[in-house]
Amino acid sequence: MSEGGAGGGALLSPHRLEAFSDGVMAVIITVMALSLQMPSSATWAAAEHRLPEVLTFALSFTFIAIYWNNHHHLLRATRTISGGVMWANMLLLFWLALIPVLTAWIARAPGQSVPAAFYGVDAAAAATSYAILVRVIIRANSSSSEIARAIGSDFKGTVSVVAYLVAVGLALLSPFLAYATYSGVAIMWMVPDRRLYSPLSAPPRASPDRPLP
Amino acid sequence: MSEGGAGGGALLSPHRLEAFSDGVMAVIITVMALSLQMPSSATWAAAEHRLPEVLTFALSFTFIAIYWNNHHHLLRATRTISGGVMWANMLLLFWLALIPVLTAWIARAPGQSVPAAFYGVDAAAAATSYAILVRVIIRANSSSSEIARAIGSDFKGTVSVVAYLVAVGLALLSPFLAYATYSGVAIMWMVPDRRLYSPLSAPPRASPDRPLP
Amino acid sequence: MSEGGAGGGALLSPHRLEAFSDGVMAVIITVMALSLQMPSSATWAAAEHRLPEVLTFALSFTFIAIYWNNHHHLLRATRTISGGVMWANMLLLFWLALIPVLTAWIARAPGQSVPAAFYGVDAAAAATSYAILVRVIIRANSSSSEIARAIGSDFKGTVSVVAYLVAVGLALLSPFLAYATYSGVAIMWMVPDRRLYSPLSAPPRASPDRPLP
């Protein structure tokens, strides 16, 4: 609150934006679990039939978790937000909010191309919104050079958008190629966090795509 | 917390009111996305049939996003809240909480007048509650002249109430006239945030993108 | 956080308890609105048939809003919480979490005694849990006499429990007598906030049942 005031009336502190985004992402993750159908009977076979649904849920859970993690790091490096930041953030939340219904659609028809392709379209839209959010935040915090340095090149963000668009095309050949691509993007965001970056973390920087150094 | 105490037992700090309102609005936005029905089959045609639902969702998402943004700015300028503020805020949340069910109703019958009209009634009630909230907050913070200056004339708030009531009438002619009006009000709240106010932001006032006037 | 540490390892600050309770109450209020069925067709008559549901929702919304308000005031006066406070709070949230399903049950059968009676049983259990919470908090904060003074006699809390139990009996005669009693208790909590207490608010105290002075 005080930070927002310090920067003049035009600039807001990111605290409440974080809290709101956390709320939305927490609800998305949880209600997505509710979209899982109960097994149709109390047998192992019925439970086994739900395996594709559980895997789809796990993929989307990881997808949202990565966004939460990146968003957390991005806003940590942010000092002030503008109206543009607010709307870019809302656009990101819009695409994320569609994930549960798309997840449910895939879970009912995991072998079909169209749901798998739509999932990729939404994922690409979310990744693009995130890239816009990064740029709008850099502009709003232009007085401090820290933010641009902290955010860095957003290379993985660009790779993600391209990969999702490729996956949309692959889905038309086979939905499983698309799922493999979505999983690959998720692994790209998770793996370096524990392996590649840690030994290199000598200079104390922060980075949105390096959630845990 | 400390601010509330400073003003005597009668005055509360707005922090927890914000957090609660954020929670309600985050849940509204997210569960509304769940009211979207999955396409009935895994085809492009079935997905296309859901387009009116997605557009309705986008309208209501924007509607809630604007309230969150305005609420954010309003409470930023607020130092203390009274019981009246608490209840005015609850009244606003009451009308906002009805948005998802009304959105779902429109999505099932986008060409019908009655759901479109009810949406306008609820929107007008929410806008009126917001106007009440603004006035109650000004009264509770009367000792500081800052709040009234920051909030200003609430011109756009008055325009919104009138426009929503007009839209209720228009809905009886054609629901699409009502939807156009709702979209117009949303655009009115979004556009100035980025275009009109920024160049004028020389003196440190409430905010160049200050959503609530 | 720091307060908790200052009081020794055994005592926790109430901040996260508040945040969690806010989250639960925000979700209750919002999902309750989702339990409202859409009108069965796009006509005024169909909308009119939903009026009992909307009124039931309004009653339960007010019920939760009063608990949020009282809870807010109670925890404002609280410095430290114990494990007992945590569990008493969870017990309160348990009964509140049952309100949406009971509200939906009433909404489907507003003229029946049994749902109206069960609502009263749950309301009495919630009010009793709140009274327990008040006492456990006083015990956990015994070192400061401020809390007991701030909380006062909890007279309205006792009245509420008795009224709810009476309403359970009345429901067996007529559910509408029970609804009238529930509404009466809600009004008891709301009215004094704006009328009776304000002129008397000379000494700066806080009180859980005097949410707005």
Add this chain to the structure above:
Amino acid sequence: MSEGGAGGGALLSPHRLEAFSDGVMAVIITVMALSLQMPSSATWAAAEHRLPEVLTFALSFTFIAIYWNNHHHLLRATRTISGGVMWANMLLLFWLALIPVLTAWIARAPGQSVPAAFYGVDAAAAATSYAILVRVIIRANSSSSEIARAIGSDFKGTVSVVAYLVAVGLALLSPFLAYATYSGVAIMWMVPDRRLYSPLSAPPRASPDRPLP
């Protein structure tokens, strides 16, 4: 925020992790109550038929409440979080998010072995994730010896994992043996908080009611 910065870019403060976890757990508890079916008619007999569902809900509510409580204490003792902490926490939330659908499955078929066994599998996975979270947090906070002392031996955590796995086996004999075991674990976590630890709380340690050992 400032704490995270102090430790270098690699270390984050636990505040937002707490807020997000609180949100997820609050939604889980509340939506689980929604999975309760209304009684099929407005009679005492119909309500009585829902008793197994309400008991199942109470068990799962307590289950989540214990995790919230333990999580609260764990993060209170935490100064910095790493990416590993973030992902361990997400893994825990993943298993907790599956509780509502498993609860609903049990509620529909309380006398069947398979749902009772799956509940135990998920409970064991959640308890194992929690144990991983404890260890990852200790590693991330290794510079301060306080955390390891505060967390202690995690004896009850190990007992819980073993008990849940035993319950999976017992479920195949009788689901009620499994339910008894789940309830026993819950009681183990609740009771000491108020009885055993309090008299010993002379030295200011983590907490007399410290849920996570």
